[in-house]
Amino acid sequence: MLRRIRRDQIKSGMFIHSMEGSWFSHPFLKAGFLLTDPADVAALVGSRIDGVLIDTEKGLDIEGEKPRAKAISQDENEAKPAARRPAAEAAPAEVVVPINPPTLPTITAIASDAPCSMAEEFSRANTVAAHAKRVMTELYDQARLGRIVNADTLVPLVEDIAGSLARNRSALTSILRLKSKDEYTYVHSVAVSALMINLGREIGGFDAAMLRNMGVAGLLHDVGKMAMPEALLGKPGDLTNEEYSIMKTHPERGHALLRRSRDVPDMALDVCLHHHERVNGTGYPERLKGGQITLFSRMGAICDVYDALTSNRPYKIAWGANKALKTMFSWRGHFDTDILTAFIRSVGIYPVGTLVKLRSGHLAFVLDINAADLTKPIVRAFFSIAHGAPIPPQDINLLTNAEGDAIVSSEDPDAWDLSDWETRWSALAA
Numbered sequence: 386m387l388r389r390i391r392r393d394q395i396k397s398g399m400f401i402h403s404m405e406g407s408w409f410s411h412p413f414l415k416a417g418f419l420l421t422d423p424a425d426v427a428a429l430v431g432s433r434i435d436g437v438l439i440d441t442e443k444g445l446d447i448e449g450e451k452p453r454a455k456a457i458s459q460d461e462n463e464a465k466p467a468a469r470r471p472a473a474e475a476a477p478a479e480v481v482v483p484i485n486p487p488t489l490p491t492i493t494a495i496a497s498d499a500p501c502s503m504a505e506e507f508s509r510a511n512t513v514a515a516h517a518k519r520v521m522t523e524l525y526d527q528a529r530l531g532r533i534v535n536a537d538t539l540v541p542l543v544e545d546i547a548g549s550l551a552r553n554r555s556a557l558t559s560i561l562r563l564k565s566k567d568e569y570t571y572v573h574s575v576a577v578s579a580l581m582i583n584l585g586r587e588i589g590g591f592d593a594a595m596l597r598n599m600g601v602a603g604l605l606h607d608v609g610k611m612a613m614p615e616a617l618l619g620k621p622g623d624l625t626n627e628e629y630s631i632m633k634t635h636p637e638r639g640h641a642l643l644r645r646s647r648d649v650p651d652m653a654l655d656v657c658l659h660h661h662e663r664v665n666g667t668g669y670p671e672r673l674k675g676g677q678i679t680l681f682s683r684m685g686a687i688c689d690v691y692d693a694l695t696s697n698r699p700y701k702i703a704w705g706a707n708k709a710l711k712t713m714f715s716w717r718g719h720f721d722t723d724i725l726t727a728f729i730r731s732v733g734i735y736p737v738g739t740l741v742k743l744r745s746g747h748l749a750f751v752l753d754i755n756a757a758d759l760t761k762p763i764v765r766a767f768f769s770i771a772h773g774a775p776i777p778p779q780d781i782n783l784l785t786n787a788e789g790d791a792i793v794s795s796e797d798p799d800a801w802d803l804s805d806w807e808t809r810w811s812a813l814a815a
């Protein structure tokens with residue numbers, strides 16, 4: 386029998402069938418488990434869940450009764466308990482509930498997917514990117530009308546993003562760089578979400594719930610842009626001082642909207658308000674500096690600027706990823722150096738899509754990174770410099786290449802008359 390109990394009634398030996406409340410109210414990613422670890426008991430009792438459903442046939446009841454033996458039919462045996470789900474804050478006890486609401490896939494389940502190559506993940510990442518664009522377009526259109534955000538609805542999208550990154554850390558982030566000027570505002574948030582999760586994994590020490598919140602923070606960090614005049618968002622030239630002053634209010638406008646919204650993690654509120662703060666105190670809106678800026682807002686600042694620099698905007702052409710990283714590293718005082726170094730490790734010294742010159746005299750682009758040595762990625766050679774002509778594409782793993790080929794330099798595509806490079810390399814990679 387399923388019974389709803391308050392969180393203060395939870396104890397070891399109970400079978401947790403499901404948890405009620407927001408995804409962000411507790412540290413667990415799924416339900417359907419026997420509660421035996423004292424740490425898990427303490428985490429549930431101390432969480433913000435509304436209550437839990439226990440299965441008294443598989444674990445203890447609130448009176449401490451032993452599980453009752455019961456004959457199980459074949460149909461019942463095949464009906465496995467739902468995957469372990471969310472939590473929240475105090476509810477009536479001893480209410481029998483016949484049906485458990487359907488559960489969503491979890492980051493843990495998706496992240497267990499086996500790592501694969503860029504080529505193997507490319508098609509799936511394209512599907513995730515297309516779906517993400519639709520979700521964020523709808524969410525931002527609602528925000529433009531001043532309607533509140535239900536952050537819980539973003540969890541499945543964050544899980545799709547996390548799953549793609551678990552299989553290949555570069556495929557999705559590379560595809561998201563291909564956004565057009567018109568879709569920048571929507572897809573930028575998806576890209577920052579992916580970069581935040583990648584960076585969190587690179588730094589390490591975060592559980593799945595924290596990584597999930599990073600993803601949500603990335604999706605919502607720029608929601609305040611929806612309160613800005615469209616003429617400013619799409620202006621092809623420089624903003625006037627007055628226009629820039631208006632644009633600088635978007636973190637506070639977004640923060641105000643999210644505070645009125647449902648189930649928004651504190652991390653997302655913080656990143657929304659402070660992703661334009663700078664370590665040296667020159668940022669906005671509060672001119673915070675150093676340790677006054679949380680770790681997550683310092684992460685968000687780096688992810689936000691990197692994607693902005695590597696994207697086509699109404700007023701600028703995208704920079705190459707390698708140029709963006711070098712420039713960001715040269716801006717002393719803007720970013721936390723340790724976090725920026727971890728960010729570079731997460732995207733690669735030569736990010737996927739970077740145009741490079743090889744020792745063999747070929748032009749190539751980075752097809753995938755080698756985590757074992759970021760200076761020796763997998764590249765696809767496509768042009769002979771000596772002959773000034775294309776060659777049949779040749780994939781070279783610089784980490785294991787017997788001929789000792791290596792990258793001599795990263796190159797500016799414009800210097801080689803390779804206009805619209807981001808679109809070109811993605812076509813070559815397909």
